[in-house]
Amino acid sequence: MSFSKEMAENLFQPQHLGLLRAVLDNSSEGVGIVDAKGTWLYMNGQCRKLLGLGPTGARPDDWSQSYGVFYPDTRTPYPSEQLPLYRVLKEQEAPDQELFIRNADIPEGRHVHVSARAVHGPQRSLQGAFFYIRDIHEQRQAETEWHRTEQRFQFMVEAAQEGVWMIDADRRTTYVNRYAAKLLGYEPEEIIGRHLFEFIAMQEHVQSNHKLEVQRDQGQSVTVDDFPLLRKDGTPLWTRISAGPLHDEAGTYIGSLAMVADISHRRAAEEQMRQLNADLERRIAERTAQLEFSNRELESFAYSVAHDLRAPLRSISNFTVALTEDCADKLDATGLDYLQRIRAASKRMAELIDGILALSRVNRTEFVETDVNLSAMAHTIAEQLQRWRPERTLRFHIQDGLVDRGDSQLLRLVLENLLGNAWKFTRECPVAEISFGTLPAEGGQGRIYFVQDNGAGFDMEYQQKLFGVFQRLHTQQEFEGTGVGLATVQRIVRRHGGRIWGEGRVGQGATFYFTLHDPPGAPPSPNLSNPS
The missing domain is CATH 3.30.565.10 (Histidine kinase-like ATPase, C-terminal domain)
Structure with a gap:
């Protein structure tokens, strides 16, 4: 008899049964034992806790209903004949199963993982079976919450009216939302796995490579405005891209996440505004040239007229002086008054002409x-x-x-x-x-x-x-x-x-x-x- 077999036989001697029970009762996993007919022989405390009930005396065909066993969806009853413990008693293969237990003692329900093994005696006769039950409720709740969070994130990303684009460290697309794909005329599946530079014009590769290296080496986010991406038909899509680096738990660079905004309408409006401004400036320049020409013509005309009026005004003034001096004795007081008024008016007009000439000289004089x-x-x-x-x-x-x-x-x-x-x-x-x-x-x-x-x-x-x-x-x-x-x-x-x-x-x-x-x-x- 080998040493290990001798130890095993000693362990199962009556004097050691208390130790064996203590080990089973303090196990972190639930342990249960049934005989060949499915009658419960043993159930440790963890097993009772996870099942919510102890041995019920129910027949194997009623186990699911008795203990409240459901599929992991928490709603669909699980058939007793599919339970691992039931299957091993029928000498069938019994893969491990994830189940959901809900009954009067566990009204909120609990996710568990169960497995079962048959016990055979001499000549391979079935002696009974035992099964293990492990609590995975918190793990499943965390996974469910993570899945819900992921679904919410997926919904928000897909519903966003802005492109979302992720690449790995080799610059191959790992994710693109439907909005970004649609902007370029693709389905998301057509972009996943393809290199980023397939969607960037050749002349932009150097700049793009530099921006990605800054992200990777310095961990900095970058923003690029008026950046052209290539649509499926080869035409440019003008965008504003804000991108940041992605790192794993160890801080290793694993890629980049970019937000892509379509600015085509803004650029079209800016281009229209530039054209309008250019047209307006051209028209203003033309009108200004016309106005300057008209002003020069008017000033030249005013200068010429004012200058040419001097001679006849001098004649009028001189003749009124001559009349006053030579014919004063032949004119009465009214006539002399008329001559005085003519001289005053001539002097006034001469002053006005001098004013016009002075005004015209302001813009004609070199500055x-x-x-x-x-x-x-x-x-x-x-x-x-x-x-x-x-x-x-x-x-x-x-x-x-x-x-x-x-x-x-x-x-x-x-x-x-x-x-x-x-x-x-x-x-x-x-x-x-x-x-x-x-x-x-x-x-x-x-x-x-x-x-x-x-x-x-x-x-x-x-x-x-x-x-x-x-x-x-x-x-x-x-x-x-x-x-x-x-x-x-x-x-x-x-x-x-x-x-x-x-x-x-x-x-x-x-x-x-x-x-x-x-x-x-x-x-x-x-x-x-x-x-x-």
């Missing part, structure tokens, strides 16, 4: 930009104005140190007109106050110049007429002038890339603001408080 000391220029003009009427009490307040870039001759015209207007419209003031200075521009960029006086002012209702040619807010009897000065100033300021506007009140003076070299987007007419 020479230098550093211009506006403060010194204003002081010189103020001294000239004071010498014209030394009896007037004038107080000029001129800010020093104002230097800007521009054409010195044109900027002199600006200050001569603005300071001259202030001098003219303050002549009824006992003490004329005239100021020239600057204010900070809105946003702190640049500055705003102003010329302010305490003279006659104007009604803001007529503000839009200030810079029109021959537009006057006062009669010739009130204040002399041609109505060309402010129009000339506006043209000069515009040539310097600036703006001009005025504010005033009747009897309370006026302020004219202007800028030079405005930044892009400057407001057309800032609302400023009085600078004084």
